[in-house]
Amino acid sequence: MRVGIIGSGMVGQTLAADLVRLGHAVVTGTRGPGKLEAFVAEHSGVRAASNAEAAAFGEMVLLATNWEGTREALDLAGPGNLNGKVVVDITNPLDFSTGRPALALSWNTSAGEQVQGWIPGARVVKALNTVTADAMLKPREFTGGEPDMFIAGNDAAAKGEVTQLLESVGWGVVDLGDITMSRLIEPLALIWITHGFNLGWTKRNHAFKLLNR
Ligand SMILES: NC(=O)c1ccc[n+]([C@@H]2O[C@H](COP(=O)([O-])OP(=O)(O)OC[C@H]3O[C@@H](n4cnc5c(N)ncnc54)[C@H](OP(=O)(O)O)[C@@H]3O)[C@@H](O)[C@H]2O)c1
Numbered sequence: 001m002r003v004g005i006i007g008s009g010m011v012g013q014t015l016a017a018d019l020v021r022l023g024h025a026v027v028t029g030t031r032g033p034g035k036l037e038a039f040v041a042e043h044s045g046v047r048a049a050s051n052a053e054a055a056a057f058g059e060m061v062l063l064a065t066n067w068e069g070t071r072e073a074l075d076l077a078g079p080g081n082l083n084g085k086v087v088v089d090i091t092n093p094l095d096f097s098t099g100r101p102a103l104a105l106s107w108n109t110s111a112g113e114q115v116q117g118w119i120p121g122a123r124v125v126k127a128l129n130t131v132t133a134d135a136m137l138k139p140r141e142f143t144g145g146e147p148d149m150f151i152a153g154n155d156a157a158a159k160g161e162v163t164q165l166l167e168s169v170g171w172g173v174v175d176l177g178d179i180t181m182s183r184l185i186e187p188l189a190l191i192w193i194t195h196g197f198n199l200g201w202t203k204r205n206h207a208f209k210l211l212n213r
Pocket residue numbers: 007008009010011012029030031032063064065066067068069070072073090091092093094128129130131132133134
């Protein structure tokens with residue numbers, strides 16, 4: 001599959017490397033392709049380009065931007081380049097101003113809903129935001145059985161495509177409903193982050209699993 005990634009931080013780079021390893025073609029979008037020279041040299045198969053080129057390239061587009069820069073990144077990507085496409089929203093709307101991570105918005109809205117509103121022609125699926133970057137496509141490394149990834153989105157077919165990708169690497173997938181369910185999934189990320197902080201932020205080896213009996 002051709003995957004465009006918007007955002008070239010820890011998440012964008014880790015996903016690019018893992019997707020190429022899995023056999024996908026990747027264009028990573030960034031405001032400064034030059035800064036990815038060393039990364040691209042080390043990961044053949046990844047190309048660095050503008051956000052607009054990444055958005056136009058991807059059959060599926062992964063949104064991996066700092067929350068505060070997300071709207072600007074999507075404007076640079078060009079909402080028209082995302083029309084009809086599955087856009088996986090990995091962002092967490094975090095606020096670190098008090099020294100402890102908190103959500104910058106919650107309860108009555110969510111990043112997932114705002115993203116869908118900014119790119120109304122795209123089919124946004126909230127996913128992958130409740131685990132650390134280097135585990136997003138390596139869930140089989142967790143002990144204790146198959147972990148679960150919670151997803152939400154308005155388009156059933158889009159969620160089906162994301163589910164297929166997630167299940168192919170080893171996630172169980174729990175579909176919570178439409179994109180407003182991002183209001184529940186984003187606080188779940190805060191539980192993940194807070195537990196990591198409480199452990200000193202060195203151990204980030206946890207993930208969620210919904211148990212049944
Ligand atoms: N780190 C994790 O393990 C993890 C896990 C789950 C979810 N998340 C979420 O995933 C997202 C990405 O995480 P990260 O750690 O990779 O973030 P990051 O390094 O802070 O930022 C990612 C990218 O956002 C882009 N960006 C920032 N400000 C921008 C602006 N004003 N305009 C356009 N683009 C802008 C930058 O892309 P360019 O400079 O290349 O243009 C930057 O590389 C965040 O929302 C985070 O909360 C992270």
